[in-house]
Structures are given as structure tokens and as C-alpha cells.
Amino acid sequence: MKTSPLFTDLYELTMMNGYLKAGKTEWAAFELFVRKLPKNRNYLVFAGLNDVVELLQDYRFSESDIDYLYSLKLFSDDFLDFLKNFRFTGKLYAMREGEIFFQNEPVLRVEAPIYEAQLFETAIMNQVHISSLIATKAxxxxxxxxxxxxxxxxxxxxxxxxxxxxxxxxxxxxxxxxxxxxxxxxxxxxxxxxxxxxxxxxxxxxxxxxxxxxxxxxxxxxxxxxxxxxxxxxxxxxxxxxxxxxxxxxxxxxxxxxxxxxxxxxxxxxxxxxxxxxxxxxxxxxxxxxxxxxxxxxxxxxxxxxxxxxxTSADSPYIDFVYKLVEFNGKPVMKTSSGKKMYPGRKQVFRNEDHDVVGVFGEELPGEPLLEKVMENGLLIKEFPSLKESREYFLERFSKLPEELKRIDRKVEYPVRISEKLKELYRKTLSEIERER
Amino acid sequence: MKTSPLFTDLYELTMMNGYLKAGKTEWAAFELFVRKLPKNRNYLVFAGLNDVVELLQDYRFSESDIDYLYSLKLFSDDFLDFLKNFRFTGKLYAMREGEIFFQNEPVLRVEAPIYEAQLFETAIMNQVHISSLIATKAxxxxxxxxxxxxxxxxxxxxxxxxxxxxxxxxxxxxxxxxxxxxxxxxxxxxxxxxxxxxxxxxxxxxxxxxxxxxxxxxxxxxxxxxxxxxxxxxxxxxxxxxxxxxxxxxxxxxxxxxxxxxxxxxxxxxxxxxxxxxxxxxxxxxxxxxxxxxxxxxxxxxxxxxxxxxxTSADSPYIDFVYKLVEFNGKPVMKTSSGKKMYPGRKQVFRNEDHDVVGVFGEELPGEPLLEKVMENGLLIKEFPSLKESREYFLERFSKLPEELKRIDRKVEYPVRISEKLKELYRKTLSEIERER
CATH class of the missing domain: 3.20.20.70 (Aldolase class I)
Structure with a gap:
């Protein structure tokens, strides 16, 4: 189902204008993840990547979109001109659809000039949210x-x-x-x-x-x-x-x-x-x-x-996905105020038989890496799996999930460890934030 | 947001084929209502009529829709031919958007040949459900x-x-x-x-x-x-x-x-x-x-x-709307088996200061009748209110709602009475069903 680039929160566009006005065109990385699983969920199932790829590929502002934005008397003329030829030019990393995932594990990452990567926040979250919510319930x-x-x-x-x-x-x-x-x-x-x-x-x-x-x-x-x-x-x-x-x-x-x-x-x-x-x-x-x-x-x-x-996933009708800036201009960053801990920098998730490890992207750790590159220069780099293939993938991955986790009547937490390197990066980033303040 | 007439449950189409094959082209009336309010709701707010009108007006099967149905090897050729020129030819009655409503009160009624009125069930329910769910939460x-x-x-x-x-x-x-x-x-x-x-x-x-x-x-x-x-x-x-x-x-x-x-x-x-x-x-x-x-x-x-x-209307993510056949070929009908009581026949809702009365359509009772004719012969019969007008209407109606009902922390039931004439019709219909069995 097609939509429009205006299917976004207003602030994505005002921030984009703000970034460009301030000359902020450096590359940034945003990761989509869940800090904590919903109270009656022991695992989540990733879905919706098909829609993310489609929306990133097709993101074009129409003339009537630009006219509407102009009517808001909020944006600068050069910014609206810029939008006319705007398209996604970045990279997308993601887990495969049908993958099982847990807290603190990025399911996808957008890397692009910051004003671009920011812009897609709302639409990406909206699409992955509903599909993953229902895949999990199913x-x-x-x-x-x-x-x-x-x-x-x-x-x-x-x-x-x-x-x-x-x-x-x-x-x-x-x-x-x-x-x-x-x-x-x-x-x-x-x-x-x-x-x-x-x-x-x-x-x-x-x-x-x-x-x-x-x-x-x-x-x-x-x-x-x-x-x-x-x-x-x-x-x-x-x-x-x-x-x-x-x-x-x-x-x-x-x-x-x-x-x-x-x-x-x-x-x-x-x-x-x-x-x-x-x-x-x-x-x-x-x-x-x-x-x-x-x-x-x-x-x-x-x-x-x-x-x-x-x-409606009635017993748990939403998942608290967040889409967070983790790297800016090559430097790992994180938000600290809310008491909601997050880890800085681009990450990889390594699956082992009975636990996962979240590490720094690029570090070599035991286990199967789950994030793979899907798009580069705004284009899909390989054929997208068919729905049947993704279903097969889910069935295979689900069959390997420890039986204890499949219980619907009890909270069981799957171990997701943080690699030493990522812990170190967290400490370093935190001390830098505190120093700057 | 446009969709396709295939946005429906398969059984709406198989039933339609079944009706036509059996020569069932008599007019029927279906009413959309809620038997019981969700546990933490004292009232509901009707919304989504704009989408119902749009979908009834625009309901056209495309060639590719017909091709897909053909591929299912389920429908007869003359039925698929019939669909090519199908459009809504019936009547629509509804409450105004922004109206407050309660249990057992029809918010809309479709009157048309039964195969038509049946066909729209899924799409109408889908659209009114989400809009009324959110209007109520809001x-x-x-x-x-x-x-x-x-x-x-x-x-x-x-x-x-x-x-x-x-x-x-x-x-x-x-x-x-x-x-x-x-x-x-x-x-x-x-x-x-x-x-x-x-x-x-x-x-x-x-x-x-x-x-x-x-x-x-x-x-x-x-x-x-x-x-x-x-x-x-x-x-x-x-x-x-x-x-x-x-x-x-x-x-x-x-x-x-x-x-x-x-x-x-x-x-x-x-x-x-x-x-x-x-x-x-x-x-x-x-x-x-x-x-x-x-x-x-x-x-x-x-x-x-x-x-x-x-x-997501998180504390109550769905409403149990039902779309029920209430009249067939001029005769009031109802379903009896499930222990979920419903009233037969076409109805009107009368609002009084501190209670509503659900009566037989056409009977004259004190209070303001809430259902009005919106479409006839498949066409809108008067200008649809603007969103601002509907918002004003909601604000006015909501201001008249007893304060006790607006409490969010306590269940308070608004009195919805059934008219003597409707009660009598219920008894008569029930005894006929029992006689026929």
C-alpha cells in the first residue's frame, strides 16, 4: 500500500530543514530496537522489512506535497526546492524477516546523511512496528x-x-x-x-x-x-x-x-x-x-x-520500538537523560545456541551475525526473499528457539549479553558526555 | 486511502455467489452495532462514516481483481461477469460522525439486495471500527x-x-x-x-x-x-x-x-x-x-x-462491532444460538436527556432520532459534513453527556431502553424461529 513522504511527523521535516540550515550533512547511523520486551512476550519476530525497502526506494515528494509544505509557512524556500529531488541515498542493514529477536538488539540500521536518516524515522517505525507486532502474536x-x-x-x-x-x-x-x-x-x-x-x-x-x-x-x-x-x-x-x-x-x-x-x-x-x-x-x-x-x-x-x-495483538497492542541516533560523523553517540539505558555506536548481533551477544559492528565474535546489508546507495543490493522463503526461514529459526521461551504463560528471559568492547564504548561515551557538560 | 473490493473476507464473495446462484436477490437490511461496551468504556463515539461513504461510492472490481478471483477456481463464470459491472445500489442510514452511542444501538444500516449488503460487511466494519475506537479513546x-x-x-x-x-x-x-x-x-x-x-x-x-x-x-x-x-x-x-x-x-x-x-x-x-x-x-x-x-x-x-x-487504544484495542442481518425481504430476522441477544428488524435510536430508546424504525417516540438517511440508490443524498463541522457536533454532543459517564475510573451504564414495540417484535420473531425448527 503506497503512501506519501508526508506520512511522517512534522518534526522530521523541521529537523531536516534545521540540519541543512546549520550545514549538518555528515553521515549518521540510526538503529531500530526495543529496550525491553512487552510484559507478556519472551521473544519478538521481525517483519516489515519489505515495506521499509519499498518506502525507501519510492520516497519522492510530489508537487502537491511541496505545495502543502509551502502553505505551512514554516520551511525555507531553498529547503522545499531541495525536497523536490530528494531521494534516499544511504545504506540499510537489517535482520532477515522472520528472525527472532530480543531486547537491545538492533533489527535494522539506516546509515545516511543525518537529515536523510532522520527523515525516515516515523515511516520506518510505523511499518516495522505493526508487522513485527503481529508476527510475534501469530x-x-x-x-x-x-x-x-x-x-x-x-x-x-x-x-x-x-x-x-x-x-x-x-x-x-x-x-x-x-x-x-x-x-x-x-x-x-x-x-x-x-x-x-x-x-x-x-x-x-x-x-x-x-x-x-x-x-x-x-x-x-x-x-x-x-x-x-x-x-x-x-x-x-x-x-x-x-x-x-x-x-x-x-x-x-x-x-x-x-x-x-x-x-x-x-x-x-x-x-x-x-x-x-x-x-x-x-x-x-x-x-x-x-x-x-x-x-x-x-x-x-x-x-x-x-x-x-x-x-490487534489484543493482549499487547504495541511494542516500544525506538529509532535512535547511535553514530554521528563517525563518532558513537547515545542519549542519557531518561534513565533508559542504550548503547552507543553501530552494532552487530551474534546468535549462539543459548544466548545472543550484542557487539560493536565490525568486531569478530562467536555466533551467527544477524544484521546484513540490504541497501546501498539507496538501492537494494540483492533480491528480496519471497514471502514463502521468509516463512520457511521463520519456521527454521523458531524450531531452534528454546522450548522454555515458547511458553505463553510465563516470563522467561533469553540471555542477551553485551560484548566487552561495546561495554567499553559505553563507558567511554558516557564519560565524554559528562566531561562536555 | 483507496483500496480494492478484494479487501474483504473470502466468504463475503462466496456467499454473494451463493445468493445469486440460489436466486436470492431480495432486499435485506444489515445493522452495525455493539452488544456490550468494552469493559472500561462508558460510551463510544461514532466515526468513520466518511470512509464508508467513499468505499460504497467507489466499489468497482478491476480487471485484475476479476482475474485473481478467476484463478481461485471457486466462482462461477457468470458470477465473475456479474462483478465486472457491480456497484452499490442501496441505501445507507447512519448516525452523524461525532455522535455518542451505546450498547444495542445501530450506528449504521445498509439496505440493498442481500448479496450487495452482505458484500460490504468486512470493509464497513474494518473502517468504522478503527475510527470509532480512536474517537472514543480520544x-x-x-x-x-x-x-x-x-x-x-x-x-x-x-x-x-x-x-x-x-x-x-x-x-x-x-x-x-x-x-x-x-x-x-x-x-x-x-x-x-x-x-x-x-x-x-x-x-x-x-x-x-x-x-x-x-x-x-x-x-x-x-x-x-x-x-x-x-x-x-x-x-x-x-x-x-x-x-x-x-x-x-x-x-x-x-x-x-x-x-x-x-x-x-x-x-x-x-x-x-x-x-x-x-x-x-x-x-x-x-x-x-x-x-x-x-x-x-x-x-x-x-x-x-x-x-x-x-x-492503539492500548487499554482497549478493539470494539466488538457486529454487522447483522436484521431484515430479509421485508421480514424481521435475528440470530439466536450464541446466547448473545440481538433485536430483529430495522431500528431507530431516540435520544432523551438521560436515556436512549431503541425502537422499531418508523415508530414515533419521544426524543431525537439519531439515524438519518445518508445514501440512496448508491449515491450520497446530501453534502457530507466537513471534519470541522463533525468536530463541532462532537463537542456539542459530548457537552451534553452526563458528567458521571465521563469518569474514566468507574463503569457507569447509560440507560438504553428497548421500546415496547421492539420487545414485542423480538418475542414474535423468537416464537417464529422456534416454530420453524
Whole structure:
């Protein structure tokens, strides 16, 4: 979904004007990271790099953008002239989409003249935030689903169009199998799924008539919603009508009531009727907590449709990402006042079997380095992985995550160590700040 | 922000195909409402009608949309042909944007052939949901701000581009004064505001130099961020540099630390220096709870920048809107199975001084009817109010809301009564459903 370079906080533009007016054109590095994981998250999943690359590549001010900025009577004319030909000329380093990450680990770094690197702050944060938020939530659902199929059903309550697209993409990236969002199917190639709503059933004289109409319209796609009036009766009628019209009943969907009991009854009725292949699909207010409980109680569910609580990451609807200046004109810098500790300078993250180390960029340490160069001179330097490839990558990385961390009911902290060299740089930078004051 | 008709759940399209295949072209009415308010909300604010009107007016399937649907091998050819010329031909009734509403009150109703009215479910819900969610959250902030200026600073952590735009618009609608989102300024005409970030300060050799550079670049817009290193020192330096360069210090922004104490110190320093006009702006993790506390502790704050918790409605990140079939072919209908009671038929909401009544559409009852016709034959029937007009409407309606309901710390339920005629219709519909079973 395209937007405009004006999709930014005003201060990014005033600062840019201020930098240029003061002759500040030195290169700077900004890193995007999280100081502390949200209270009920043991890990985060990185996503949204596709959108960052797209926005950096396509960042162009239109004439009407410039006209609007002019109308604010805030910017100098030479600055507005400068914007007309502005484009991103810097470097982008990032983790791969689908990577697992933790506190204090930069997931991406922009290196460019400071007025440029600053400008992208808002848009980059906005895009990585929603995608990583949802990828993380989806990974938690995936971790409890024990191989059952998962579909994103959240579109009606995501926060707008763009979120709807990103929820579909990020949940697929983090282990989901499908989405109900047709546009996400078209744009991202994600499998799309769907059945019928209660209103469809209600529009017919009887439930049986509605089932008949649906099976006749979709003989290869016969999934029926059975809980409009009475769920057990609904299952019986679905069996009856499927037999009558001679069309295989692919599945029944339960969207309300005690789904543990109802799914057991439904399974029994289906099996007794010889419908052993018919799947039971459950939806309605689900999240990782309820899915875990449903499965632990032995409900014979084959697939879950997960909606609102996935699409809004309801138990933790934001992540405190920050985008901080870490180097200016070759010199490591950091902010000190808020009591929120950060480390100066450009960094690399090294993954080892049971811990990560955050080190100074360029230092050699054991483990796999996670940040790689993605763009140079404002251009992508290699082909961007497909969504399927990124999904494979997530699945492989997630399989290596210690099981203890995948618990959804307990806070477990993964060890993220700071390298000696980075600690030393922190001390040095701090003493310089104190000396200058 | 434009999207595609494929921004919908797959089942809306399969149901549409199913309706048409079964010859179901009768008119239907769907109403959008909330059964129960979220646990920490005493009222909701309706917003997003602008987007509903736009999407209903512009709903056209492109050739590539049809091609994609064809590729799914799910739909009949005549159905896909039908979609090529599809457009909305029905009626839309709705409350005005900025209206306060409660449980069981329809905020909008679509009347059209059932396959049409059904199709729009997902997109309408998606759009009204995010805008009303944020308008409600913003109204809560507005209710505790005691006339202090409020700015939306949430863009970096809203759920994507579209949410960013809607948060700016909906918060302005519900009493905010400005946004940091430049594109929202351009598109909606909302006043835009902004200062500088910590990185700007850090990019200069010293805080004083950064202040000097900023004031020189924006002599009419001199708001300085004073908490990068040490807030009290920052205020002193801001005063010193403003005096030195002879540029009025319009404001200082505090973004961290104990803002109650720090704002008192800042006010004292500013007043002593003769800077009585300089405003104190506070930001950083704010919401209605913290703003109430800050003001109750006597902090001399002039304006608040409210970010993430506004932009994600963090304490209540979704509203359980439902879009339900209430009438089919002239006959009132309702869903019964889930234990979630709903009322059948087309309705009207009547507002009285201290209670609302939900009645049958067409019945005459005391109070002001809140639903009005907005579209007919798929077209807008009168000019849509400007955002400023809707904001005025909200302010007027909100001023009439009983003060008790505006409390953010206690659940208070506003009386929503059901008219005798609607109760009777409910009983009649229920007995018919039971008879048919």
C-alpha cells in the first residue's frame, strides 16, 4: 500500500530543514530496537522489512506535497526546492524477516546523511512496528497450535486497511496457513479461505435450505457453518443435506458456545455418519490462550480461524520500538537523560545456541551475525526473499528457539549479553558526555 | 486511502455467489452495532462514516481483481461477469460522525439486495471500527484534559499507514487540537505541530548549539526539547540561548522523567526569566489516566502530546462491532444460538436527556432520532459534513453527556431502553424461529 513522504511527523521535516540550515550533512547511523520486551512476550519476530525497502526506494515528494509544505509557512524556500529531488541515498542493514529477536538488539540500521536518516524515522517505525507486532502474536498462536491449521480471520477488526494487509502477511510469515483477506491473497499469494456467515443461513427459509444452496454453489468447497440456531442440530442437518445432495462435506465450522463439548459431539456425529474426512473448524474470539486450553481439553479440532485478538495483538497492542541516533560523523553517540539505558555506536548481533551477544559492528565474535546489508546507495543490493522463503526461514529459526521461551504463560528471559568492547564504548561515551557538560 | 473490493473476507464473495446462484436477490437490511461496551468504556463515539461513504461510492472490481478471483477456481463464470459491472445500489442510514452511542444501538444500516449488503460487511466494519475506537479513546483523553491543548503524536506506533491517518482524523474529531502527522494535515486540514527529537540535539557538539541552530532555523516556531541530557539544565540553556539570539521561546517540551516536578521547576525558571508566555508541553507514554494524574498534581502543563496509547487504544484495542442481518425481504430476522441477544428488524435510536430508546424504525417516540438517511440508490443524498463541522457536533454532543459517564475510573451504564414495540417484535420473531425448527 503506497503512501506519501508526508506520512511522517512534522518534526522530521523541521529537523531536516534545521540540519541543512546549520550545514549538518555528515553521515549518521540510526538503529531500530526495543529496550525491553512487552510484559507478556519472551521473544519478538521481525517483519516489515519489505515495506521499509519499498518506502525507501519510492520516497519522492510530489508537487502537491511541496505545495502543502509551502502553505505551512514554516520551511525555507531553498529547503522545499531541495525536497523536490530528494531521494534516499544511504545504506540499510537489517535482520532477515522472520528472525527472532530480543531486547537491545538492533533489527535494522539506516546509515545516511543525518537529515536523510532522520527523515525516515516515523515511516520506518510505523511499518516495522505493526508487522513485527503481529508476527510475534501469530508465532505465539502457532506455538500452541500443535500442527493444527491456522487461518487469519481478523480483517474486520484490524486497525484499518493497511493493518488488514499486514496482519494477513505477518501471520502467514509466522506460521499461519491461510487468511480470509482476499486482497492479501492477490497481493501476497497467501492461500485464502472462507465459509459462510450466519446471515447467509438466516436469509433462507430454513437452515437445511441454506446448506443445500451453499453446497450446490460450491460443490468442491463444502464447509458449513452449523451454529446459527442450535449447533448439534446444525451438525445433523449438515450431514443430512450433504448426503442428500451427494456433495462431500469438507468441514463444519463452530463459531460460538462451548466448542470443546460441541466439537466432541460433532466429531462423533460425523464419524458415525461415515464423514471421517470432514474437518472441524473453530472460530470466535480465539487467541493463543484459548486455543491452548481447547486443545488441552482434547477437543478434536482440525483448524482454527483466529480473528480480532490476533489482528490487534489484543493482549499487547504495541511494542516500544525506538529509532535512535547511535553514530554521528563517525563518532558513537547515545542519549542519557531518561534513565533508559542504550548503547552507543553501530552494532552487530551474534546468535549462539543459548544466548545472543550484542557487539560493536565490525568486531569478530562467536555466533551467527544477524544484521546484513540490504541497501546501498539507496538501492537494494540483492533480491528480496519471497514471502514463502521468509516463512520457511521463520519456521527454521523458531524450531531452534528454546522450548522454555515458547511458553505463553510465563516470563522467561533469553540471555542477551553485551560484548566487552561495546561495554567499553559505553563507558567511554558516557564519560565524554559528562566531561562536555 | 483507496483500496480494492478484494479487501474483504473470502466468504463475503462466496456467499454473494451463493445468493445469486440460489436466486436470492431480495432486499435485506444489515445493522452495525455493539452488544456490550468494552469493559472500561462508558460510551463510544461514532466515526468513520466518511470512509464508508467513499468505499460504497467507489466499489468497482478491476480487471485484475476479476482475474485473481478467476484463478481461485471457486466462482462461477457468470458470477465473475456479474462483478465486472457491480456497484452499490442501496441505501445507507447512519448516525452523524461525532455522535455518542451505546450498547444495542445501530450506528449504521445498509439496505440493498442481500448479496450487495452482505458484500460490504468486512470493509464497513474494518473502517468504522478503527475510527470509532480512536474517537472514543480520544474523547476520554479530552474529558480529563481540562481545556489543555492536545496533539496526536502516535504516528510511529499506529497499526500501519491507514491507522495513522485515521488516528489523526478521529482524535481531531473527538476534541484534539492538532496532529504531528503531516499527511493528515494535507488530506484532512488538521493543524500540524512538531518540535525536535533527541537525535537533533545529539547531532550538535552541545545542547546549546543545537538550540541555537533550531531557533535560527525556525524563529517563529521556537519550541525546544529540553530533556536530552538533564532537564533542568536544558530549561536553563533554552532560556539562555533564546535571550542570546533574541528569538521568542514559544515552548519547551518535556518527554521523560517526573514531569510533575520538572514542569513546576521549568515554569518557575521560565517565569523568573520573564518568559511567562512560554508554553510547557509534555509528552511520553501519556494517556487519559496519566494526564488526569499529572493535572491533579498541579503540574503547570499547557499542552500534551499523546502517542502510542492513543494510537492503539492500548487499554482497549478493539470494539466488538457486529454487522447483522436484521431484515430479509421485508421480514424481521435475528440470530439466536450464541446466547448473545440481538433485536430483529430495522431500528431507530431516540435520544432523551438521560436515556436512549431503541425502537422499531418508523415508530414515533419521544426524543431525537439519531439515524438519518445518508445514501440512496448508491449515491450520497446530501453534502457530507466537513471534519470541522463533525468536530463541532462532537463537542456539542459530548457537552451534553452526563458528567458521571465521563469518569474514566468507574463503569457507569447509560440507560438504553428497548421500546415496547421492539420487545414485542423480538418475542414474535423468537416464537417464529422456534416454530420453524
Amino acid at each position: 508465532a505465539r498462536v502457532f506455538s500452541v497450535a500443535k500442527g493444527k491449521k491456522l487461518a487469519d480471520f481478523s480483517l474486520r477488526r484490524t486497525h484499518g486497511f493497511d493493518a488488514g494487509m499486514k496482519v494477513a502477511r505477518s501471520s502467514y510469515l509466522a506460521g499461519f496457513d491461510a487468511t480470509s483477506n482476499v486482497l492479501a491473497g492477490k497481493v501476497y499469494g497467501i492461500p485464502v479461505v472462507g465459509t459462510v456467515a450466519h446471515s447467509f443461513i438466516m436469509a433462507f427459509e430454513s437452515e437445511e435450505e441454506a446448506f443445500r444452496a451453499y453446497l450446490n454453489a460450491f460443490p468442491n468447497h463444502g464447509i458449513l457453518l452449523v451454529d446459527t440456531y442450535d449447533t448439534v442440530e446444525g451438525v445433523k442437518k449438515a450431514i443430512k443435506i450433504a448426503k442428500e445432495v451427494g456433495i462431500p462435506l469438507k468441514g463444519v465450522r463452530l463459531d460460538s458456545g462451548n466448542v470443546v463439548e460441541l466439537s466432541k459431539i460433532a466429531r462423533k456425529l460425523l464419524d458415525e455418519a461415515g464423514f471421517k474426512e470432514t474437518k472441524i473448524i473453530v472460530s470466535g474470539g480465539l487467541d493463543e490462550y484459548s486455543i491452548k486450553e481447547i486443545l488441552e481439553k482434547g477437543a478434536p479440532v482440525d483448524a482454527f480461524g483466529v480473528g480480532t485478538k490476533l489482528g | 474523547a476520554r483523553v479530552f474529558s480529563v484534559a481540562k481545556g489543555k491543548k492536545l496533539a496526536d503524536f502516535s504516528l510511529r506506533r499506529t497499526h500501519g499507514f491507514d491507522a495513522g491517518m485515521k488516528v489523526a482524523r478521529s482524535s481531531y474529531l473527538a476534541g484534539f487540537d492538532a496532529t504531528s502527522n503531516v499527511l493528515a494535515g494535507k488530506v484532512y486540514g488538521i493543524p500540524v505541530v512538531g518540535t525536535v527529537a533527541h537525535s537533533f540535539i545529539m547531532a550538535f557538539e552541545s545542547e546549546e548549539e543545537a538550540f541555537r541552530a533550531y531557533l535560527n532555523a525556525f524563529p517563529n516556531h521556537g519550541i525546544l526539547l529540553v530533556d536530552t541530557y538533564d532537564t533542568v539544565e536544558g530549561v536553563k540553556k533554552a532560556i539562555k540561548i533564546a535571550k542570546e539570539v533574541g528569538i521568542p521561546l514559544k515552548g519547551v517540551r518535556l518527554d521523560s522523567g517526573n514531569v510533575v516536578e520538572l514542569s513546576k521547576i521549568a515554569r518557575k525558571l521560565l517565569d523568573e526569566a520573564g518568559f511567562k508566555e512560554t508554553k510547557i508541553i509534555v509528552s511520553g507514554g501519556l494517556d487519559e489516566y496519566s494526564i488526569k494524574e499529572i493535572l491533579e498534581k498541579g503540574a503547570p502543563v499547557d499542552a500534551f502530546g499523546v502517542g502510542t496509547k492513543l494510537g
